[in-house]
Amino acid sequence: MDKIITYKPFGNQIILVEWESKIDTSILKEIIRFKNKIEFQKKILYTDLIVGYNSLAIKYKKPFLDFSIELEILKSIEKIEIQTERDTNFIFEIPVCYDVNFGIDLEEISAKSGLSIDKIIKLHSERSYTIFFIGFLPGFLYLGGLSEQLFFDRKANPRIQVEKGSVAIGGQQTGVYPNDSAGGWNVIGKTPINFFDIENVNPCFAKAGDKVKFKPVCIDEFHQLEKEIKANIYQVLKIEADA
Amino acid sequence: MLKVLKSGFYCSIQDKGRSGFASVGVPVSGIMDTYSSDLANSILNNPLDLAVLEITFGNCEFQFLKKTIICISGADFSAKLNGIVINLNSKIIIQPNDILSFGKMNFGARTYVAVKHGFLSEKRLKSRSYFKNITKDFIIRKNDLIAYTDFKLSLTFTNTSVKINQNHFRTPILECFKGPEFDKLNQNQRYKLLHQEFTISMDNSRMGYKLEEVLENNLPQILTSAVFPGTVQLTPSGKMIILMRDCQVTGGYPRILQLSEESINRLGQKSTGAKIQFVIN
Numbered sequence: 001m002d003k004i005i006t007y008k009p010f011g012n013q014i015i016l017v018e019w020e021s022k023i024d025t026s027i028l029k030e031i032i033r034f035k036n037k038i039e040f041q042k043k044i045l046y047t048d049l050i051v052g053y054n055s056l057a058i059k060y061k062k063p064f065l066d067f068s069i070e071l072e073i074l075k076s077i078e079k080i081e082i083q084t085e086r087d088t089n090f091i092f093e094i095p096v097c098y099d100v101n102f103g104i105d106l107e108e109i110s111a112k113s114g115l116s117i118d119k120i121i122k123l124h125s126e127r128s129y130t131i132f133f134i135g136f137l138p139g140f141l142y143l144g145g146l147s148e149q150l151f152f153d154r155k156a157n158p159r160i161q162v163e164k165g166s167v168a169i170g171g172q173q174t175g176v177y178p179n180d181s182a183g184g185w186n187v188i189g190k191t192p193i194n195f196f197d198i199e200n201v202n203p204c205f206a207k208a209g210d211k212v213k214f215k216p217v218c219i220d221e222f223h224q225l226e227k228e229i230k231a232n233i234y235q236v237l238k239i240e241a242d243a
Numbered sequence: 244m245l246k247v248l249k250s251g252f253y254c255s256i257q258d259k260g261r262s263g264f265a266s267v268g269v270p271v272s273g274i275m276d277t278y279s280s281d282l283a284n285s286i287l288n289n290p291l292d293l294a295v296l297e298i299t300f301g302n303c304e305f306q307f308l309k310k311t312i313i314c315i316s317g318a319d320f321s322a323k324l325n326g327i328v329i330n331l332n333s334k335i336i337i338q339p340n341d342i343l344s345f346g347k348m349n350f351g352a353r354t355y356v357a358v359k360h361g362f363l364s365e366k367r368l369k370s371r372s373y374f375k376n377i378t379k380d381f382i383i384r385k386n387d388l389i390a391y392t393d394f395k396l397s398l399t400f401t402n403t404s405v406k407i408n409q410n411h412f413r414t415p416i417l418e419c420f421k422g423p424e425f426d427k428l429n430q431n432q433r434y435k436l437l438h439q440e441f442t443i444s445m446d447n448s449r450m451g452y453k454l455e456e457v458l459e460n461n462l463p464q465i466l467t468s469a470v471f472p473g474t475v476q477l478t479p480s481g482k483m484i485i486l487m488r489d490c491q492v493t494g495g496y497p498r499i500l501q502l503s504e505e506s507i508n509r510l511g512q513k514s515t516g517a518k519i520q521f522v523i524n
Contacts, residue, residue: 011420011501014471018423021466047262050469052493057469059265063504134268135467135493138376142467142493178268179376196267198367198377204267 007071012063019054023144025130031056032209034078041077051133051208091128091211093237094191096167097222102190109152109186121216123147128213131206139178139196139204146174158184165190192226211241244308245389251303254383255373256364258294264368265492271472272372273488275353275511278411279317283357286314293361294371298354301345307337311394312359318351333404351412351512363390415518417506424497427462440518447514449489457481462497470494473502
């Protein structure tokens with residue numbers, strides 16, 4: 001496949017690798033393939049590999065003296081096609097209660113769009129969404145794949161506090177607030193799932209390249225799940241996704 | 244234990260921050276001015292990654308409940324021990340119940356109190372740096388107790404203080420690298436960016452410093468991508484934001500410059516109204 005990758009120094013400790021400027025799962029796959037090669041080949045010392053929509057930032061452990069040397073090493077890492085033990089990707093099932101008590105903007109966006117609340121819920125929960133990367137807040141997933149019918153502008157006046165677990169739509173994206181936070185997205189439901197658990201060695205169960213699917217639950221189920229999660233007896237349901 | 248008698252404007256425990264968790268959205272955090280904290284830790288012969296108390300703008304008071312030695316480096320906030328003026332950048336012997344206070348600001352924006360063997364607040368994701376939803380506390384409050392180990396000094400030592408480079412606090416010069424979107428700026432924008440002085444606005448914190456002056460902006464936004472402490476973002480209104488230690492891991496504004504590590508430290512000692520000038524090295 002013909003792919004154009006550019007490498008840029010980003011200060012003297014970071015190198016930014018960029019792909020074509022568009023949001024596309026095939027680009028995401030290439031980014032993750034490159035990331036896996038770096039992790040697998042262990043040729044460079046880095047502290048963080050940060051995925052963006054069309055980029056991979058490599059933060060080195062120490063400042064580099066000569067960008068061109070690092071560039072050659074990265075190019076050689078990229079070139080080698082190794083069958084790494086391909087990182088398995090998962091689809092996580094996320095229970096969401098779309099009750100209007102939680103989905104506090106459902107009535108407004110229903111009125112604006114002419115879609116019934118039931119239709120909004122159906123459109124939102126029938127698809128699976130690709131996790132492009134995690135950013136903004138610890139455990140905040142950038143999800144792609146929202147139905148065009150659900151593209152709603154961000155609120156003109158952002159809320160000072162959106163509750164933890166709120167499932168929301170902002171522009172062409174949907175996501176879950178992993179903690180209480182200020183936010184301008186339209187809130188359509190709530191999940192009891194913790195997207196960021198500081199007690200865990202791996203604080204976020206998901207990673208770039210995985211998928212999530214939202215499963216509607218009623219308010220009684222929501223409260224039941226909330227109890228199970230609090231008692232630490234609930235496990236997020238996951239299935240292996242096709243490569 | 245260190246007992247907080249008066250919490251001041253903003254104090255927190257900080258070390259060198261969190262590496263390796265950016266892929267799950269966790270900010271680096273950590274000491275704003277590591278030049279100063281490194282000095283304080285090295286004067287005590289501590290490893291440089293031990294946690295220190297970071298004090299913004301002074302006006303606070305602490306009581307030590309156990310013997311130790313400390314060193315204060317960074318901004319000058321008229322530090323006193325039991326009401327008597329003490330030197331910056333020197334070893335200070337602490338007896339139980341000694342009271343350390345900070346008052347008027349003379350220069351700088353942040354000072355660091357290092358203690359022998361470091362402060363021992365909870366470690367989360369390999370760091371003690373306070374951050375909301377990561378550590379239990381994200382700001383130091385009155386009556387907080389912060390752990391450190393008892394240290395009895397066996398030798399006497401001379402109480403000399405280390406001379407520091409005042410340039411660190413005074414120069415407006417911030418050395419930078421070109422950011423990933425620098426090349427998208429036109430000649431006029433580049434000239435202004437590198438020849439004009441800019442002023443730090445009131446909107447400055449551990450997350451970032453917004454600048455007053457506007458740089459005409461006709462760049463398209465970028466697809467969300469990685470940002471770091473020291474990244475200078477150009478927002479749609481033309482205002483620039485210099486991201487600092489507590490910044491998010493990704494952003495969507497063009498990244499026009501990247502500060503050197505030394506310049507991030509320098510900026511950490513500046514606040515509202517201070518002038519800065521970007522220089523590409």
